[in-house]
Amino acid sequence: MIVVLSAVLLFGANIAQAEEPLYVSVGQTTGNLYGLYTTSNEMWAVATQRCKDLGWKNLVFIKSADVTSEVYDLMYEAVGTAYYWSPIIGMNDLDNEGRWLWNDGTPVSGYTNWGPSQPDNHRKEDCAALEWPFNTWNDIDCGREQPFICFQEPSEYKRSQIDDRLFSIRKFDVEKGTQEMARSGCKKDGFRLAVVDSDAVIAKIEKSINWNSKVGYWVDGTHNCLNADNCEGSTSYVCEDVFPLVLSNSREDYTVGNTIEIECAGSGVSTVNVKWQRQDGVPTDNIWNEPLQKIEPGKATLIIKSATLEDSAKYKCSAANDIFSPSRGYVTSINITVHPEAIKDAMSP
Incomplete structure (x- = not known):
């Protein structure tokens, strides 16, 4: 193996020459770029400025369920679910108690993802963090020093020249x-x-x-x-x-007894690690279960030999490059639904 002398190229500011994120991932739906920083914990105001100084747009804005899912993938791949984490995100109600704003000044309205009984303003909590592994929001003291998540929107970087290279x-x-x-x-x-x-x-x-x-x-x-x-x-x-993930087929609907076999390949990197996981949708330490799969260098094949109704779930294929620092993650997913045998004819073309 040839020793790699390079650094990761992201955008504008050279992040590799400053503090390196623990993990970087690309949102498959929004195209956002996310970075989790854990080397030095920071207060909300400092973390906000750190993101900008490092070339990111801001602390992450979680304005939709899609972003929630993408941040989940970032956190799961970076730290797993065995331990509690609380990285800072980009919102606050410093100016008007109870009126939450994203760091860009837009109100937190429509989509929200607060945890149970949150926000509660316990001891004057005017900033927010992601409660992991529950993947929900919690209000926190703005002076608490914690890890943080930065993000960049696809309109602000050229993916072909930056993220995938x-x-x-x-x-x-x-x-x-x-x-x-x-x-x-x-x-x-x-x-x-x-x-x-x-x-x-x-x-x-x-x-x-x-x-x-x-x-x-x-x-x-x-x-x-x-x-x-x-x-x-x-x-x-x-x-x-360059290692985009490619699925051998995108079929999502099956009937009981069908064989399901989907190959997920990450091309272009000799040591890319690819795996399938199943999302149960319950925030516990065992939130992801390993499905039956055949893992080979650069690819993994999901195999369900005789599908049952219980096999209906969201399956995620992920690839990570362990040579470069920081490790980068790519994720793609497919929602498989197994239908009862009784409706098989209705599904046939």
Whole structure:
């Protein structure tokens, strides 16, 4: 295995050179980018500014059930459900008790997700946190120092250049290299030769990778060499990974006795870990149950040989990259419904 010398490229501000989030994930419905920070606990006001200083939009705004589900995926993948966590989120009622506002000034109305008997303003609690693993809100003292969740909306970052791209320096163990050898070297490890198609991508790579100023690096795209006018003979190159999750089929309706088999593959990363999980929907320490599955490098296949009504559930496929820091998570899900045998004919095309 070649040692990875790169940092994670996110957006604008170089998060990798500042404090690293414990976990970063991408919302499959909204496209939001989320980061959980646990290295240093902060008060609400400090955490709000920290998110902005680190290049994020703000503390997370949980304005819909979709965002609630995506934050759940972030927290579950990052910390599991065995321990209690209470990361700060982006809302408060500092100006007017009982009138809750998101940090952007919009009122908390319509969708809410308060826990039982919350908010209760116990000891003047004017800020809010996510109560994990219950995934509900609780009002807290704004002076409490806690972990926090930042977010960025998809309109504020280019996913093709930022979230789905990680870059790493590689080196041949030969005297002279070529661009074709660089392509093959990346492909062998499940990556591709970095595609450089704009000055913005060059800038992001240069800020995040520890360059040798005397070396040229093979790349692909509108440029074939970085850091030098000509890469002829160079033994250094830059790889990138992209690993979207792909399901072999998206069928959600089955009847009793059907065989359900869905492969979930995460392409582009040699060491990506893929797994299926089942969501029971009950906030307990055992909220996710492992379904029957076949796990192979880069993919996992959900297998239900003879479906029953009890197999109706939301199934989540997740992939994580453990090489890069911070680890990134990708999640996709499918809602499977198993119908009684009696309505099989009605379902047939």
